Amino acid sequence: MLMTDPKSAPALSADVMTLAGELGAERSKPGWSTFSLAINDDQREIRDWTHAFAADVIRPAASEWDEREETPWPIIQEAAKIGLYGLDMNVNLFVDPTGLLMPLVHEELFWGDAGIAMSLKGTGLASSAIFSNGTPEQWSQWMGRCYGTPDDVRVAAFCSSEPGAGSDVSAIRTRATYDSVTNEWVMNGQKAWATNGGIADIHVVVATVDPSLGTKGQAAFVVPKSEVRGLEMGTKLRKHGLRASHTADVFFDNVRIPAENVLGGKEKLDARLARAREAAGQRARVPAGGAAGQQGRNASMATFEMTRHLVGAQAIGIARAAYEVALEYAKTREQFGRPIIDNQGIAFKLADMAVEIDAARLLVWRAANMSSALMRGETPDYQHGEGSMAKLKAGEVAVKVTEEAIQILGGNGYTREYPVERMHRDAKIYTIFEGTSEIQRLVIARAISGMRIR
Numbered sequence: 001m002l003m004t005d006p007k008s009a010p011a012l013s014a015d016v017m018t019l020a021g022e023l024g025a026e027r028s029k030p031g032w033s034t035f036s037l038a039i040n041d042d043q044r045e046i047r048d049w050t051h052a053f054a055a056d057v058i059r060p061a062a063s064e065w066d067e068r069e070e071t072p073w074p075i076i077q078e079a080a081k082i083g084l085y086g087l088d089m090n091v092n093l094f095v096d097p098t099g100l101l102m103p104l105v106h107e108e109l110f111w112g113d114a115g116i117a118m119s120l121k122g123t124g125l126a127s128s129a130i131f132s133n134g135t136p137e138q139w140s141q142w143m144g145r146c147y148g149t150p151d152d153v154r155v156a157a158f159c160s161s162e163p164g165a166g167s168d169v170s171a172i173r174t175r176a177t178y179d180s181v182t183n184e185w186v187m188n189g190q191k192a193w194a195t196n197g198g199i200a201d202i203h204v205v206v207a208t209v210d211p212s213l214g215t216k217g218q219a220a221f222v223v224p225k226s227e228v229r230g231l232e233m234g235t236k237l238r239k240h241g242l243r244a245s246h247t248a249d250v251f252f253d254n255v256r257i258p259a260e261n262v263l264g265g266k267e268k269l270d271a272r273l274a275r276a277r278e279a280a281g282q283r284a285r286v287p288a289g290g291a292a293g294q295q296g297r298n299a300s301m302a303t304f305e306m307t308r309h310l311v312g313a314q315a316i317g318i319a320r321a322a323y324e325v326a327l328e329y330a331k332t333r334e335q336f337g338r339p340i341i342d343n344q345g346i347a348f349k350l351a352d353m354a355v356e357i358d359a360a361r362l363l364v365w366r367a368a369n370m371s372s373a374l375m376r377g378e379t380p381d382y383q384h385g386e387g388s389m390a391k392l393k394a395g396e397v398a399v400k401v402t403e404e405a406i407q408i409l410g411g412n413g414y415t416r417e418y419p420v421e422r423m424h425r426d427a428k429i430y431t432i433f434e435g436t437s438e439i440q441r442l443v444i445a446r447a448i449s450g451m452r453i454r
């Protein structure tokens with residue numbers, strides 16, 4: 001319109017100037033400029049400090065611990081001595097209001113090596129479960145014990161999965177029965193694939209108290225191996241990747257646990273069970289899919305959503321490491337008288353790898369920022385499974401990028417002389433644990449549609 005009516009052009013220009021002025025004034029109001037992807041000085045300092053540890057200590061030891069398939073205790077001790085492993089560090093990362101510090105540190109550690117990094121970060125699963133579900137007294141009693149001290153480092157295990165209950169947590173059969181005579185819980189069952197299972201002192205165990213209530217009849221218990229009888233480690237699993245991280249089944253045979261070890265406290269659990277029984281009774285009387293059911297689903301989704309991005313950050317660390325190796329190799333490897341990166345067939349692969357890694361990181365940072373704000377009660381709830389989006393994308397990017405890295409390194413990429421084959425093995429777990437890719441798609445599909453998709 002501006003171009004077709006020259007007579008009205010000066011007047012419109014004036015209007016445009018006014019409009020631009022108004023917009024400028026509006027944009028300079030507080031709040032307009034709060035969106036930023038720049039990390040601040042503190043975040044940069046901690047990220048670089050973590051990177052130095054990953055480059056100097058973790059990376060050089062990666063191949064050795066992968067071959068040994070053992071928990072790298074000396075590296076955990078070294079990390080604890082400099083303050084990189086322990087509860088204090090986690091609290092410091094957690095309090096960052098942007099939510100970015102935690103994923104920044106995860107990315108750097110897993111850039112160093114995923115197996116070793118999982119040995120450093122696996123304990124966080126148990127301590128987070130205590131933090132999310134426990135009382136302040138339980139935080140101070142158990143969270144520090146998960147990590148031990150720099151002179152006596154410990155790891156902790158979070159045991160939810162069972163041979164018959166992986167994706168389907170409602171199928172958990174490990175049973176905790178309250179014994180009112182001794183004021184104890186008695187636990188029986190088997191947990192599967194537990195990171196640090198059996199070598200940890202503190203085991204946080206999800207068990208069913210009332211199987212008729214499904215997931216609403218479950219509770220989490222702190223089981224300190226050193227203080228109970230009947231907790232036994234099963235066979236340690238030999239794995240495709242993450243081989244420096246210990247994974248094993250754990251058996252519970254009439255394990256007696258003090259009543260107060262149920263996270264959140266027994267009183268709160270009893271009240272929650274009573275509400276769930278009442279709701280189950282109401283559901284039996286009214287058609288399914290009412291408001292109460294919807295609320296229950298949202299609450300549990302929010303809990304999982306709040307930590308999924310961290311697993312995504314780990315996957316990005318692996319992907320970035322493989323991408324960097326491939327980029328360097330492509331610049332130096334010559335075939336047909338020129339570096340292989342001179343061919344678009346290779347250069348475009350690297351371009352795609354870079355784009356995918358950055359795209360995944362943006363999803364992780366968005367979910368991290370939402371998670372942090374949500375914990376302060378500041379933001380609208382997740383709308384579209386944003387935590388799942390981050391984990392899904394990052395996990396699949398890690399698998400794809402590490403595979404392309406092997407392709408770029410050719411025969412060398414397929415051997416253990418170069419790290420990308422290990423990175424590819426490590427990456428694969430990121431489409432499986434902490435919710436498989438299919439389960440993430442299920443969460444997202446339900447969130448975007450509001451439908452009960454199966």
Ligand SMILES: Cc1cc2nc3c(=O)[nH]c(=O)nc-3n(C[C@H](O)[C@H](O)[C@H](O)COP(=O)(O)OP(=O)(O)OC[C@H]3O[C@@H](n4cnc5c(N)ncnc54)[C@H](O)[C@@H]3O)c2cc1C
Nearest residue numbers: 158159160161166167193194195432433434435436438439
């Ligand atoms: C190295 C490692 C470490 C682990 N660490 C821990 C830990 O510390 N603590 C812990 O509790 N667990 C841990 N796990 C277990 C992990 O979380 C489970 O393996 C995972 O949740 C998947 O469960 P599953 O193996 O039983 O697979 P299943 O649930 O049997 O799934 C098999 C396949 O079916 C698909 N599938 C299942 N249901 C559906 C559906 N409704 N729609 C579409 N597809 C579906 C899955 O996506 C998958 O592809 C670990 C596992 C490994 C390998």
